[in-house]
Amino acid sequence: MNRFASQVGERIRLAREAKGVTQAAFAKALGHNNHQTVSAIETGVRQLQPEELTRACQILAKPLSFFTDPYVVTETRAFSYRAKPNSQDIDAFEQKAHNLISANRRFREVLDEPAAPIGQQLRGLTRQSTLYQATLLGQQVSKALRLGDAPATKLREAIENACKVMVLFVDAPQSISGAACHLADGDFILINRTEVSFRRHFDLGHEFFHILTWIEMPPERLDPELEGKEKPKVEKLADAFTAGLLMPYEVVSKRWQSRQPNQDIHEAILESAKDLRVSGKAMYWRLVNTSLLSKSEQESVDTDRLSRPDDNDPAGRPNPFNADFVRRLHAVLQRGLLSARKASELLDCDPDDLRTICAAYGHPSPACAPTLPTNAAAPC
């Protein structure tokens, strides 16, 4: 049985069932006498001939690409997006997420690299849990993953290496922060790399929570960032978990005790926030919730003075996608398994951008479309 026959067969089954057509009726429409032929097609044992495939498209009212394009994602309920309410960009971003996930899946498949179907789930947390419990669990996870005194700086590496969740940095509209994707062959987190670093860290922690609790508390497709309004309980738990993860009590307490005597309260909060790579407001609320900030100190804080510029991170904005993804991309381009134009369509970039993407991770330029001066032609 080959991979192509299995893929076509599985999608025939999906389309047939979605349309409510029985195997017997489909067999008859294809010109076969019994349903066992369709059963053999759907399990990839018998391959559809080209003319049968064209006929199947007509019968099941699906484009040819639905059956033949390996990059089509059929699991539509496995994604959760974090975006501003009424974002007009969500559908385009959803397509982008589908393309990247399916590209990674396909690259692994053709390069014979096994997927990571082993996923970890957070124990002891339900919708009935308190926010305090979620924060405590965040702290425990931070400790278990040995994230140290600035957890945000080590979080991505820990999520990828210890938890086998793939984190991809993507260019996305400002209205979208990221997405969590829970699929049979692995978990993915997409983060908008154009956001400021402390925002990215928080988004990463938040999406990590959804991955870790997907089975117990599957998130909604769209997780609206409702500013100042009541959030769904799962989203509150995710925020509380992230606070504990990025700002464990022990770390925050130690940092807060070491502030300069008589230092302006705003400066002290901002310095602590900077050390832990979180926003000024996130640090303020963590200090309030842990009672490290006294009532009188809280009253003296003007939260409008807690905004801060992005960290002057030497690494700057993260490179697009991630090292493993780009290594696989480079390999499939070099081996002629994927064309540059198809790759650029999947990555939502121009063909000549593939050079920059590969170069960012130290790979030589793949042969792809180009950026040369015009009029290179001259008489022989």
Next chain:
Amino acid sequence: MPPPHARVLVDTNAIQAAHRYGCWNALHKYFQLETAKHCIEEALRPNRKGKRLVDRNRDDLEKEILAHAVTDAQRAVLLYALQGRVDLDDGERDLLSLALSIKADAWWLCGPDKATAHAMHLLGIIDRMCSLQGLAETTGLKLSKAEEQYTEKWLSSVRTQLLLHGHLI
């Protein structure tokens, strides 16, 4: 190399590069250029930065190259033959579908991408592949600054690897 007036199928990359290098006029006058409708659409579509790499009117361009509509039946023949071993974009897929449906013996194809070369090898038609540089030189133009994938040297190396190893390294 294809003789004068030979049928030469060109993909989006080749159409864009020929315009960029300034050898398009020579090519379309010297050869019978053909392509798939999808390739014309891709060639004329602005890139993601909003730049039109072929700043032409569609009707004018189609006076210089014969653009074929490709059917699902033609595509199914190609996809069945490839068995999912190479992933191409819509234009490249349609151009190869068109190539497989040509009954005549004398035709060539310029598709400067390793995946196209790989697919042509799997289809047993790698000997029909030609480079943009080779085509331009046949018309009397030298593409001295052509990027790697448009050169005769690149094509020769890719073809040799495919013939020797059956795959690209």
